[in-house]
């Protein structure tokens with residue numbers, strides 16, 4: 658699908674983490690507009706290079722990364738490279754590792770970008786900066802931050818470190834996406850696709866808490882909007898597809914997209930949580946069962962952004978990709 662979108666600027670863009678889920682899609686979309694693009698990756702991997710002709714390997718992102726070559730002639734950066742959330746973290750001190758990559762690495766990039774004369778840096782943060790679950794209303798950007806795990810703490814500290822540079826170039830824009838899904842998705846979303854496709858009974862019939870989601874192409878479009886929109890400078894934005902659904906409803910929609918009637922069992926939520934915790938999957942269960950909604954009015958009103966794709970279009974495209982991977 659194409660967004661017919663606002664990738665309107667013409668200065669060279671550097672996308673970091675360009676071989677990740679979001680980076681690949683964003684590079685494809687930018688490249689399709691003809692805008693000069695450079696992709697940076699940790700290392701060049703055979704058969705997995707990002708869709709860009711100008712690819713730079715920077716080594717690990719951290720406080721000492723050499724960005725000189727990557728930033729040469731760059732107008733704007735989308736910083737996606739990050740130590741992302743892991744279920745079983747092998748690091749002896751996970752918070753220190755997250756800080757090294759996500760906080761110190763981001764600050765280093767901003768400093769180097771300033772030296773290189775970069776106009777704007779768009780930072781992919783996370784809704785987890787706001788917290789893990791909403792109570793009586795969707796999260797807003799100005800709510801008191803409540804990052805709970807090392808990943809979220811490192812992203813929040815990065816946001817603060819970037820804000821502390823305010824006044825200095827480059828201009829900073831922060832996006833806080835909720836769960837991103839689309840072709841290439843991994844984790845819980847892919848497990849759900851697999852389970853529905855195989856007709857496994859799922860104990861989510863009573864999982865009615867609403868959650869915001871973000872289709873990959875909608876995120877790419879929002880990132881691209883933040884690259885150039887004059888009003889985005891200094892802004893922080895929560896962003897979503899705009900239709901929140903419960904996990905039970907999500908399973909029904911996946912079933913429809915996969916052409917498989919889903920088997921939803923009406924198991925009480927407390928029991929699903931308890932059984933998942935016993936199986937060491939409490940974290941996974943929480944992400945399916947607790948409410949997590951974002952209010953994306955600010956990006957819509959300030960930047961005139963609207964998601965080009967609906968939730969159903971995103972799900973259909975993701976299901977098509979998933980079915981294609983089975984061939």
Ligand SMILES: NC(=O)c1ccc[n+]([C@@H]2O[C@H](COP(=O)([O-])OP(=O)(O)OC[C@H]3O[C@@H](n4cnc5c(N)ncnc54)[C@H](OP(=O)(O)O)[C@@H]3O)[C@@H](O)[C@H]2O)c1
Pocket residue numbers: 673674675676677678679680698699700716717718719736737738739740741758781782783784833834835836837838
């Ligand atoms: N996907 C979501 O649901 C979601 C939601 C909210 C926010 N975000 C944010 O969006 C951004 C992109 O996420 P994604 O889903 O595309 O993640 P992803 O698929 O896991 O890709 C992460 C990218 O970061 C690179 N990276 C990780 N650790 C690195 C390190 N120490 N040094 C250099 N590069 C490193 C990875 O390279 P290697 O392959 O070499 O490790 C990869 O290119 C991240 O900043 C993430 O925090 C994602």
